[in-house]
Amino acid sequence: MPISRRDFLKYTSMAAAGTAVSLSDAELFSHLFAISPEPHEDVNYIPTYCEVCFWNCGAVAAVVNGKVKKLEGNPYDPRSRGKLCARGNAGVGELYDEDRLKHPMIRTGERGDGKYREASWDEALNYAAEKMTKIKNEYGPESVAFMMHGGITTHLMNLGKAFGSPNFGFPSYGQCRAARMVAYDLTYGADVGSPERVDMANSRVIVFFGTHLGENMHNSQVQDFTEALGSRAKIIVVDPRFSTAAGKADHWLPIRPGADMALMLAWINIIISEGLYDREYVDKYTAGFDELKESVKEYTPEWASKETDLPADIIVETARELGRYAPSVCVHPGRFTAWHGNDTQRERCIAILGAILGTWGREGGIYLPTKAPLAGAAGMSYPVPSRASIAKGPHAFAQPQLMQAVRRTTITADPYPIKAWVVAGTNILRAVPNPAKSIEAIMKLDLLIAIDIRPLDTAMMADVILPECTYLERHDALKIDRGVSLSVGIRQPVVEPLYKSKAGWWICKELGNRLGVGGYFPYETYEDHIKKECAAMNIDYDELTRVGTKFYPGTDNPYITNENQPVFKTPSGKIELYSSRLAEQGFAPIPKYNRIEQPEKGWFRLLSGRSPVHSFSRTANNQKLFELFEENVLWINAKVAFSMGIRDGQNIILVNQDNIMSEIIKAKVTQRIRNDCVYMVHGFGAKSRLLSRAYGRGADDSRLMTRFIADPISGSTGMRVNFVRIEKA
Amino acid sequence: MSKYVMVIDQRRCIGCMACIVACKAENDVPEEHFRTRVIQEVEGEFPKLRMELRSELCNHCDNPPCVYNCPTGASYKDKENGMVLLKKNRCVGCKACIASCPYDARYIDPRHGYADKCTFCSHRVAKGKEPACVQTCIGRSRIFGDIEDPESEVSLLLREHHHEVLKPAAGTEPNVYYINRILKG
Numbered sequence: 001m002p003i004s005r006r007d008f009l010k011y012t013s014m015a016a017a018g019t020a021v022s023l024s025d026a027e028l029f030s031h032l033f034a035i036s037p038e039p040h041e042d043v044n045y046i047p048t049y050c051e052v053c054f055w056n057c058g059a060v061a062a063v064v065n066g067k068v069k070k071l072e073g074n075p076y077d078p079r080s081r082g083k084l085c086a087r088g089n090a091g092v093g094e095l096y097d098e099d100r101l102k103h104p105m106i107r108t109g110e111r112g113d114g115k116y117r118e119a120s121w122d123e124a125l126n127y128a129a130e131k132m133t134k135i136k137n138e139y140g141p142e143s144v145a146f147m148m149h150g151g152i153t154t155h156l157m158n159l160g161k162a163f164g165s166p167n168f169g170f171p172s173y174g175q176c177r178a179a180r181m182v183a184y185d186l187t188y189g190a191d192v193g194s195p196e197r198v199d200m201a202n203s204r205v206i207v208f209f210g211t212h213l214g215e216n217m218h219n220s221q222v223q224d225f226t227e228a229l230g231s232r233a234k235i236i237v238v239d240p241r242f243s244t245a246a247g248k249a250d251h252w253l254p255i256r257p258g259a260d261m262a263l264m265l266a267w268i269n270i271i272i273s274e275g276l277y278d279r280e281y282v283d284k285y286t287a288g289f290d291e292l293k294e295s296v297k298e299y300t301p302e303w304a305s306k307e308t309d310l311p312a313d314i315i316v317e318t319a320r321e322l323g324r325y326a327p328s329v330c331v332h333p334g335r336f337t338a339w340h341g342n343d344t345q346r347e348r349c350i351a352i353l354g355a356i357l358g359t360w361g362r363e364g365g366i367y368l369p370t371k372a373p374l375a376g377a378a379g380m381s382y383p384v385p386s387r388a389s390i391a392k393g394p395h396a397f398a399q400p401q402l403m404q405a406v407r408r409t410t411i412t413a414d415p416y417p418i419k420a421w422v423v424a425g426t427n428i429l430r431a432v433p434n435p436a437k438s439i440e441a442i443m444k445l446d447l448l449i450a451i452d453i454r455p456l457d458t459a460m461m462a463d464v465i466l467p468e469c470t471y472l473e474r475h476d477a478l479k480i481d482r483g484v485s486l487s488v489g490i491r492q493p494v495v496e497p498l499y500k501s502k503a504g505w506w507i508c509k510e511l512g513n514r515l516g517v518g519g520y521f522p523y524e525t526y527e528d529h530i531k532k533e534c535a536a537m538n539i540d541y542d543e544l545t546r547v548g549t550k551f552y553p554g555t556d557n558p559y560i561t562n563e564n565q566p567v568f569k570t571p572s573g574k575i576e577l578y579s580s581r582l583a584e585q586g587f588a589p590i591p592k593y594n595r596i597e598q599p600e601k602g603w604f605r606l607l608s609g610r611s612p613v614h615s616f617s618r619t620a621n622n623q624k625l626f627e628l629f630e631e632n633v634l635w636i637n638a639k640v641a642f643s644m645g646i647r648d649g650q651n652i653i654l655v656n657q658d659n660i661m662s663e664i665i666k667a668k669v670t671q672r673i674r675n676d677c678v679y680m681v682h683g684f685g686a687k688s689r690l691l692s693r694a695y696g697r698g699a700d701d702s703r704l705m706t707r708f709i710a711d712p713i714s715g716s717t718g719m720r721v722n723f724v725r726i727e728k729a
Numbered sequence: 730m731s732k733y734v735m736v737i738d739q740r741r742c743i744g745c746m747a748c749i750v751a752c753k754a755e756n757d758v759p760e761e762h763f764r765t766r767v768i769q770e771v772e773g774e775f776p777k778l779r780m781e782l783r784s785e786l787c788n789h790c791d792n793p794p795c796v797y798n799c800p801t802g803a804s805y806k807d808k809e810n811g812m813v814l815l816k817k818n819r820c821v822g823c824k825a826c827i828a829s830c831p832y833d834a835r836y837i838d839p840r841h842g843y844a845d846k847c848t849f850c851s852h853r854v855a856k857g858k859e860p861a862c863v864q865t866c867i868g869r870s871r872i873f874g875d876i877e878d879p880e881s882e883v884s885l886l887l888r889e890h891h892h893e894v895l896k897p898a899a900g901t902e903p904n905v906y907y908i909n910r911i912l913k914g
Contacts, residue, residue, distance in 0.1 A: 031858065032858075032864070034755075034850070034852050034853040034855075034856050034858055036852070070754050070755060071754070072864065072865070073865065082864070083747070083864070083865050083866070083867055084747060084751070084865055085745055085747045085867060086745055086746040086747045086749065086750040087750075088747075089747055089750035089751045089754055089865060090750050090754075092754065213743070214743035214744055214745060215744075217745050217867075219867065222743055222745065222867050222868070223867055223868070223869075225743070226741045226742075226743055226867065226868030226869065226870070229740050229741055229743075229868070230738070230740060230741045230868075230869070242771065242775075242776075242778050242780070244743060244744050244769070244780070244782070245743075246780075247771070247778075247779075247780025247782070248740075248743070248780075252776065252778070254775070254776045612743075612744065612745040612746055613745075613746055613750075623760065624750055624753065624754070625750070627760060627761055628746055628749060628750070637775065638775070639775075670771075671771065671773065671774055671775040671778055672771060672775070672778065673775075674775070675775075
């Protein structure tokens with residue numbers, strides 16, 4: 001009876017056999033849907049890939065008479081595997097949100113007061129280009145900075161580099177993955193990738209430090225996690241909060257916030273001293289084991305127990321479980337790793353733990369990316385910027401993508417002024433801690449251009465607003481997935497853009513034309529460009545438009561074998577337990593524990609995280625998700641709440657160490673959190689009145705983060721170092 | 730003759746709520762109403778806690794009070810496949826079914842005035858497809874099929890696992906089965 005799974009197997013086996021897909025369009029995807037069209041109705045099933053979050057899952061839209069009726073996961077696609085999450089299912093809520101930006105707008109009032117007039121595309125683009133050119137002539141191209149996230153990145157990076165600027169800001173770097181990327185690069189000579197190459201479906205033990213998959217809805221990874229749950233893998237969740245994942249765990253370790261490294265180092269010590277590590281693997285692939293062994297000796301279970309507030313016997317027991325099931329152990333490297341300002345060293349601990357357990361390139365650990373070659377079209381050669389990027393900040397190992405560094409230089413004009421921001425697809429005022437600083441920087445600008453789909457708070461500060469269409473209405477760059485196997489996915493419009501919105505590629509190209517760098521956009525439409533790329537990659541474009549994701553069978557090489565040896569692009573060519581590169585720059589080559597500041601009585605560490613039905617601050621207005629999660633609430637330990645006389649559902653206000661007050665937020669009085677911290681879902685407290693549902697809902701965590709600590713190694717902005725007290729509203 | 734049932738493997742549910750959104754999109758469920766939900770319950774005192782994630786929907790009971798209490802014959806039990814369904818044109822919106830359902834599975838569609846509920850996506854099943862919530866279920870926690878077919882996945886699962894139904898004391902003989910329950914109650 002469950003036809004769809006059988007069909008999935010049929011297709012997968014067909015793909016595995018290398019058979020070219022030759023089914024008609026209707027046969028390809030119609031089986032996913034039960035659309036019964038009226039005779040006069042026109043039904044199309046069009047594949048694309050999703051962008052309600054950044055996981056980019058293959059999706060298929062059923063379009064009836066030009067309207068998207070239903071979305072399903074594309075069974076060919078490795079990131080959706082035929083399934084969409086709540087947000088992916090709610091893609092129509094993005095498309096048909098009546099609050100979308102509908103036409104270009106030019107500011108008429110003061111910056112931030114929300115007064116705009118409608119403009120034609122020509123006028124708005126000319127306005128933007130003239131001002132950008134003026135700034136370039138006066139200060140140089142480096143004085144225009146570009147911030148972005150999502151599908152528009154390819155197009156806007158192209159524009160920014162062509163324009164001659166070296167300054168780019170990615171909240172997805174410094175406010176999210178930077179520490180992990182740097183730590184894995186230092187240790188293994190490579191990042192764990194995005195999606196992270198965690199082989200959880202085959203793990204015997206899974207460890208999450210703070211990672212709360214399930215609330216953090218990364219589709220294929222959550223599917224793998226639930227496979228592990230179904231096969232009774234041991235789950236160890238280290239989190240001050242009883243997350244959904246913790247609710248699934250065999251061991252929930254409610255650690256004192258900020259003490260994670262104490263537990264990790266004690267585990268490493270136990271695993272080494274009890275001989276539970278993978279001797280052969282360590283000898284063959286790692287460098288610095290003896291130094292590591294010596295360095296972690298001081299980190300005993302008893303010591304760690306005091307630091308972490310966890311029982312010593314549990315620390316020993318869990319360490320032995322890791323050793324017993326190694327190498328089928330996945331210590332998840334996490335994704336949002338900007339916690340305490342020592343984040344690279346904490347991520348180094350995870351990387352080292354994985355290494356001594358022999359998990360890199362092993363079943364159930366971290367699988368190796370496909371080595372399959374894929375010819376690409378030749379890249380552009382851009383002008384070499386005359387001045388160095390300021391976006392690296394003072395951080396030795398950071399990529400020049402740090403948003404907080406762009407912001408700082410915008411305020412200080414040191415070493416040179418930044419006069420304009422072009423912001424696309426990212427809501428800087430929510431994504432970067434301490435929005436008051438972002439507003440201070442924005443007020444210093446001569447020009448703020450916003451490219452967005454929705455009237456989010458940052459867009460409503462702009463001088464000119466350029467409305468982008470949603471992912472269901474545009475082409476974007478091909479999705480090259482180097483996961484287990486090689487696959488290539490296409491994003492293509494399933495309907496025409498609504499209102500006067502335009503595709504990101506078109507906006508960047510038109511701006512490029514007006515800035516005199518149109519040559520960097522050598523195509524009439526982006527579809528032409530994709531066709532060219534497909535030709536270079538030897539992909540049948542027409543087939544790709546029909547199947548959505550082209551999957552290359554037989555391109556997997558996930559585990560280490562005699563023939564499939566890993567390559568570590570580190571100075572020693574080995575996994576660097578002892579990092580010579582860190583030593584060179586004066587950092588601890590082997591992670592050392594440093595206690596971080598803990599809140600005084602009456603104060604709580606502010607933690608924030610995710611809801612499975614929202615992506616950052618950008619889906620809060622999506623009706624289909626709003627009705628499931630209207631606003632965030634503040635989790636507060638039940639005993640603490642009782643002692644303070646706070647009832648469940650009561651309105652409260654948070655005040656941070658710098659006397660910054662939060663919006664009013666409802667208390668969630670719960671047993672599910674420690675007594676020294678409070679927690680809320682990130683992304684709420686919208687100020688933009690044009691968001692009819694999201695406006696004024698819940699509280700903004702980022703405004704309370706006035707005291708972030710930038711990690712000296714990676715520039716990751718540790719955000720879990722802010723303390724708040726609670727007042728009744 | 731078939732008898733369709735749903736098995737909820739609670740160990741595999743991660744509370745992502747994809748099922749809820751997919752159900753609403755598939756069945757044009759009005760705003761603020763739902764045909765399925767995922768209940769999260771936590772028991773115990775910090776740090777000794779246990780959590781249950783429990784998907785709830787119409788149980789397509791063998792002994793359905795909503796059918797017995799329907800004065801117009803709009804609610805009925807399909808003899809071919811065991812589904813509890815509704816003839817919308819016969820419903821007068823009296824809410825007797827809503828009052829009699831121990832599972833809170835029904836609502837009045839404010840746009841039309843009739844009662845409505847989960848149909849096990851009968852329109853999809855008729856075409857040989859799984860219900861929308863099952864198709865999209867990220868954790869493969871929802872499994873659907875014919876319990877009369879001894880080789881079906883649901884039959885195999887129910888044979889191999891201890892299973893429970895919700896509110897057995899109500900005597901409704903539900904057809905949604907729960908395996909790997911965490912909390913009892």
